[in-house]
Amino acid sequence: MTVQPGNSVRKGFSAGGYLNINKPQGWTSTDVVRKLKGITRSKKIGHGGTLDPLATGVLPICVGYATRFADTVLLGTKSYRITMELGSSTNTYDSTGDKTAEAEWTDVTSEQVEESLEQFKGKFNQIPPMFSALHHNGKRLYELARKGIEVERPARPVETFSLKLIEFNAPEVVIDVECGHGFYARTLAHDIGEALGSHAHLTGLVRTHAGAFRLEDSVTIEQVSVAAESGDWRDVAMPTDTTLQHMGQTTLTEAFVEMVKHGRQLAVGDIGKPGEYKSGDRIRAYTPDNELLAILIFEPEKLGWRPEKVFAAI
Incomplete structure (x- = not known):
């Protein structure tokens, strides 16, 4: 999306709107909300679907009256580009954690990866990672995990609508997935490693779409700031009815x-x-x-x- 400073505010934004942010790596979703709250000077602002600090890509931000439709942001599917590394697993299932196991990966072939993906296509059960925001007896799982406590997590039904091997350059593997709500990309990387017998963990994640929001239409925090300084942040926003087309x-x-x-x-x-x-x-x-x-x-x-x-x- 190209910022055009000085544009008049478009129809449909008087009550707020959505900012389709391309989240930078290293930022939490809360970091993004806090920064944009200052830029937009809005008292009502929140995100529609958390992204881990390691991840980049689509992070819908609800501003003003759009916060009343935060639940509609989660409607539809999501797509991710997953980069994973064979040879070791970690306690967080990604490269930010501590290694928990190592294994030989040099014999793994692209054909074996393709074959392992078959069990993760369509509907199946997935066990959420310990380092997640899910609750257990009133506490977040990640709070327990940071204390070295691991609890049993019931498997949850998830669904993938598309799962493709994009690049095989062992030990690095790149996969594209389109999935439904409640799906953990980190868990997929971990589980593929277990299925291959080589262990694996996620090293990169880009959310390329979430419901009505797509990466090619996203804007950076800097672009929102430029729009705000040049006229109005809503010049780079999407209207409140973006998620109400159903x-x-x-x-x-x-x-x-x-x-x-x-x-x-x-x-x-x-x-x-x-x-x-x-x-x-x-x-x-x-x-x-x-x-x-x-x-x-x-x-x-x-x-x-x-x-x-x-x-x-x-």
């Missing part, structure tokens, strides 16, 4: 806009055709100027469309 949409009349602004319900027949929607359906409601105004939920048992989320800033 919902239907409607444009309201001025009269309906005023009703929705004040939290008043619209009648069943005010939107759509008879039978077009079912109970619980949600739609995006826009003003005549194409500004996202609200999310409406269909409640025929209550004879109408209830404003579920209204952007009061509009």
Whole structure:
């Protein structure tokens, strides 16, 4: 995405938006949020999906009213480019940890790697790493791991939709994976090493897409800073409805806009055709100027469309 200083703020941003950040290596997701909070001067800001400090790539940041849709950032699949090294495993499953085992890797072939990938395609169970943010008896697993405590972690169902060997230059192996929610790339690297009998750990990770956010459309923290200094950070942002495209949409009349602004319900027949929607359906409601105004939920048992989320800033 190219920064164009001085551009007027685009439609759809008055209530906030998303920053599709290309996270630099060495930064935690919280580091990025803290930095951008200062740049955007926004009181409401958060990230949609943690990335380890070692990783780079897509980190969606929700700003303003977009924080109310942080859960929608996790919808859809994610893609990663994984770089792993054969020959040793670590307690963190990546290059930041201490070695826990070593093995010979010189006999491993690309054909064997290809064969090992088969067991990780589609649906399977994956045991989360100890160095993760999951809870165990009220504590984060990584807090226990740092004290040298290891606890049993139940395997969780995960799914990969695509898994390909990109480069084999032993001991380095590069793999692309598209996966669903809850998948750990570090665990995949570790488990491939175990399947090969050579041990392995992750040395590099790039998230190339997460839901509606893609690496080719991302911006750096520096670009956001330049945009803010030149005019408005929202010149390099994505609108709040970026993650709401799975919902239907409607444009309201001025009269309906005023009703929705004040939290008043619209009648069943005010939107759509008879039978077009079912109970619980949600739609995006826009003003005549194409500004996202609200999310409406269909409640025929209550004879109408209830404003579920209204952007009061509009």
